[in-house]
Amino acid sequence: MKKLTEEENGGRAVRLQVRDLGKVFGEGDQSVTALRDVNLEIRESEFVMIVGPSGCGKTTLINIIGGLEKQTSGEVLLDGKPISGAGADRGMVFQGYSLFPWLTVQKNVEFGLKMKGIPAPHRESAAKKYIRLVGLDGFENALPKQLSGGMKQRVAIARTLANEPEILLMDEPFGALDAQTRVVMQELLANIRRKTNTTILFITHDIDEAVLLGDRVYVMSRRPGSVRAVLDVELPGERSHNSLVLPEFLRIKKQIMDMLWQESNDAAMDR
Amino acid sequence: MGSGKSKKMVKSMQYKMLSLICFVLIIVFWCIASYGHLVQEVFLPSPTAVISKLLSMAKDGSLWANCRESIARVMIGWIWSVIVALPMGMLMANSKRFSAFVQPIIEFARYLPVVALVPLTLLYLGIEETQKYTIIFLGTFFQLVLMVADTVSNVDANMINAAKTLGAKRFQIYKEVIFPAALPGLIDDFRLTIGWAWTYLVVAEMVAASNGLGFMILRSQRYLATDTIFAGLIMIGLIGLVTDWIFRIISRIAAPWQERLGDSR
Ligand SMILES: Nc1ncnc2c1ncn2[C@@H]1O[C@H](COP(=O)(O)OP(=O)(O)O)[C@@H](O)[C@H]1O
Numbered sequence A: 001m002k003k004l005t006e007e008e009n010g011g012r013a014v015r016l017q018v019r020d021l022g023k024v025f026g027e028g029d030q031s032v033t034a035l036r037d038v039n040l041e042i043r044e045s046e047f048v049m050i051v052g053p054s055g056c057g058k059t060t061l062i063n064i065i066g067g068l069e070k071q072t073s074g075e076v077l078l079d080g081k082p083i084s085g086a087g088a089d090r091g092m093v094f095q096g097y098s099l100f101p102w103l104t105v106q107k108n109v110e111f112g113l114k115m116k117g118i119p120a121p122h123r124e125s126a127a128k129k130y131i132r133l134v135g136l137d138g139f140e141n142a143l144p145k146q147l148s149g150g151m152k153q154r155v156a157i158a159r160t161l162a163n164e165p166e167i168l169l170m171d172e173p174f175g176a177l178d179a180q181t182r183v184v185m186q187e188l189l190a191n192i193r194r195k196t197n198t199t200i201l202f203i204t205h206d207i208d209e210a211v212l213l214g215d216r217v218y219v220m221s222r223r224p225g226s227v228r229a230v231l232d233v234e235l236p237g238e239r240s241h242n243s244l245v246l247p248e249f250l251r252i253k254k255q256i257m258d259m260l261w262q263e264s265n266d267a268a269m270d271r
Numbered sequence B: 001m002g003s004g005k006s007k008k009m010v011k012s013m014q015y016k017m018l019s020l021i022c023f024v025l026i027i028v029f030w031c032i033a034s035y036g037h038l039v040q041e042v043f044l045p046s047p048t049a050v051i052s053k054l055l056s057m058a059k060d061g062s063l064w065a066n067c068r069e070s071i072a073r074v075m076i077g078w079i080w081s082v083i084v085a086l087p088m089g090m091l092m093a094n095s096k097r098f099s100a101f102v103q104p105i106i107e108f109a110r111y112l113p114v115v116a117l118v119p120l121t122l123l124y125l126g127i128e129e130t131q132k133y134t135i136i137f138l139g140t141f142f143q144l145v146l147m148v149a150d151t152v153s154n155v156d157a158n159m160i161n162a163a164k165t166l167g168a169k170r171f172q173i174y175k176e177v178i179f180p181a182a183l184p185g186l187i188d189d190f191r192l193t194i195g196w197a198w199t200y201l202v203v204a205e206m207v208a209a210s211n212g213l214g215f216m217i218l219r220s221q222r223y224l225a226t227d228t229i230f231a232g233l234i235m236i237g238l239i240g241l242v243t244d245w246i247f248r249i250i251s252r253i254a255a256p257w258q259e260r261l262g263d264s265r
């Protein structure tokens, strides 16, 4: 990959770098190559999307970045240093929420701070701030089982943000939500990003979601997954559900659709 | 919502009624068989005989003494089993190496009939109380450790991953995630094993005991004192019911966050 100059990347530092990443599951005849030579770069405060057909290795990729799985080749650099294992510097939000059902909303959001050994009063006020940010004030003492899917995902987002990670990794976080709730959550996330300037890597198989939220979209090929194209998204005005009908939006959406269509077409030909 | 709640109350009342009816039916059949002289008194004592026996044993204090001995034996043997099985099971669930190391011997020991181990325990430990605790320990431990390992390994891996990315270290994951997540399942495992502990209590009191409910029952057989046998069985059953009930309350207090069957309806 060619090196970007300071000017080209808007003067912002590269936060996360993925270099020639490969992942093979299993050995011998049974082995599955999930990723091959994946290269990505995410700069500070960028909102980067990854779209790809299902099964192309998106979850595998984000799990490696998050330190939950080990790559077979290549490296992941955070602020120039190779990562080792999972850590609070890379916060993750999963499709399945993964809240702790025995903890209240407040305690769930405090969890990471408690792990760091931050004293209770500080934890409480920090958690309150992020609960407000995701629009859940008043639900501090509710248990996860009392919340809807969208609300659970708000808690998960607040819980991760409270840790103030270097980068927020999201794996199809709104995939399990109904269409209306998903749009609300997308706007909420765009808003949070504007307020907090968090660097975000977001995985989806929903093209609308990718174009609506991303500054940049990586399109992945079918398995073994690698980067097929990178598209910059520039839309006028603030991102909201209104952006979904802008001509620029539709142009980029069409481009991605064509690529993914071709991928699935080729996949069908392979068989 | 309000009507849903009261509907649930009605349902739960219905279930309680059904349980009660079952007990009442059994007692009715008992009365018919015994007062109707369908079964000889030696084989089936009458309810009145059993109740008067219970009352007389309660009065002379022997009932309470025997209950106390038996409960103490069950509790001590079982608690030892929990103390050892809990950390071992947790370790087994989380370390393939440790599991490979201990699993075969546990599977082996699990199939050994405890009764067959009694002679050895007598040889090694004599007729002291320790021998009784050991029997109960041997009867429950090998099952419990596998149950604990299974319950713990069923903790949602996504939750553990979430904890890792929130910065939790290995010990913190055990303490703050795996243990609380597994707790309701563990309480259930404990509840089941304490039931088995009572089975092994009778094994332990069959030989070389001079008190306890199991001893009381066994000695009565020699004198054909079926009323005492029934009284003993009823006591063990009642203690079992109370134990179960206590565990249910503990579970409700320790894990009020659990989504119970019927909650979402
Ligand atoms: N633990 C694993 N062992 C073997 N194969 C796996 C494992 N995890 C994922 N895979 C395979 O790797 C490929 C990519 O999976 P995944 O990363 O979940 O895709 P995506 O998230 O894009 O749908 C799939 O073919 C899947 O079957």
Ligand SMILES: [Mg+2]
Binding pocket: A058, A059, A060, A172
């Ligand atoms: Mg996936």
